[in-house]
Amino acid sequence: MMGAGRHRRLLPALLAIAAMVVGYSAARAQTNESGDLSIELIDPKVLRVCADPRNLPFSNDKGEGFENKLAELFAEKLQKKLDYSYFPQATGFVRMTLGSHRCDVIMGFPQGDELAQGTNPYYRTAYALIAKQGSGLDDVTTLEDERLKGKHIGIVAGTPPGTNMAAAGLMANAKPYPLMIDTRIDSSAEAMISDLAKGEIDAGVLWGPMAGFYARKTNPPLHVTPLVKETTGPRLVYRIGMGVRPADQNWKRQLNRLIQENQGEINKILLDFGVPLLDENDRPIGPDTATKSP
Template identity: 25%
Template sequence: MIKSTTLKRLLAGAAVAAAVVVAGPALAKDKLRICASTKEAPYSAADGSGFENRIAARLAVAMDREPEFVYTDKFAIYIVGEFLDAKKCDVVMGADVGDERMLTTAPIYRTGYVYVSREDKNFTGASWNSIADTDYGRFAIRFYTPAEVMLKYAGKWEDNAAYLYGLINFKSRRNQYNQVAADQLVSEVANGGADLAIAFAPDVARYVKSSPVPLRMTMIEDEIVRSDGKTIPLQYDQAIGVRKDDRALLDEISAALPKIRGDIDAILTEEGIPLLPPSS
């Protein structure tokens, strides 16, 4: 039989232990592992200042998860194959709606390609072919984009190629991926190095907005019609993607998105991105 003093000590110890359990740390939240690149400003940056970083962080909170950014020093073109599919991360921001490599949410915003010009140039073209009849000879663009096709179809590529390769220090595109930095597209126009920049609006909106030289963004309103009759769209719905076998996560994200609709709109507006009504 336990003596009363011993019993009291045991009961007191049990009470302390119970108190520790009750007052102990809350269970850790599940993490939302977000695929991200350190080379994709203004979308993503190592310090979390990219506008997609900010949207992703809001999304994680709405899902009652902890945001965890899984960064790579590679360009975003490698993220799906080398990181998402390899299960190093689970969420891709800024996916095209219907990207066949992933399951995607409904659009979170829609925007398109724009011309960036100096205000004092008073350029007002709104068609992809508006550049054909100009005397402009220098166009700042990113490689592997519809802007490259625009220059070729408008007869402006050959005279512009040497200038463009100079923007990447004449590094070959044959064996490695090289790209013109988004902020450089804008600075080239601002300092007179280029007559126009042609870019996806989210690439350049931040830098146009902050430019000390007054600049103008003009949305390109039509599509490129190729010689074979096929079209190349210049406006895109942007969404969030997950692996094809991760329907549960997609559903969880989709349920949380309405909770941060206001946050998304505020972030995009602050960024200066011109928005269009979603097409789907």
């Protein structure tokens, strides 16, 4: 039997636990009845977004990226104020933002990544080959093409296309660019595009949204080919959704509804930034088919 002294010492803790359980149950009941997400969100009146302060075309602290524009769209639909928690998108990003309850959603999160819980995907895209118009490589559709043999091809080290390039025998002449960088001071994508424009490399392989964005900024524009026809190495096509905390089920459902109801507007924003959108059959989604879901 528990001694009286020990019981008295435990009583305050037991009362505190009971109060928390009662408060949590009442709040859950209120949430279920009203749809209020205050249990899951830092501030139910504010859309708090986890973002990189310098990582175009995705986001920056000036609100110029397509994830900024998507956040503005969602804040408008939710009738909430928009606020950000910025942290460089490198090791520790999820832990220091979403995981630390500094924000409630990562606007771009690959399906299958276990660091957070993903929503339904809102776009599908692929790594892409970028080359100069008229270079003889602008109609290459796969890394297995013989025309790439002996060419200097840029690749971000550690990204999936490296495996495909190795299988195709292209790594001996490849130029690697670092994967883990501080985006506040460096950009592997910009460095690769600059080298391609100067003729220091013959072509480059970049993640589709980066390839499309920077290819448009080059004068003349570069040609972008999504790599959807690879037969060796990993598939280079990915679905992208949003990331939330594993416990935030109501919030995830609300974001899924927003994605479904606003897919056309989402696609328009992505296309405006040059993101090469793909449907489930690897066919490009353009302005005339922008209402399609990934």
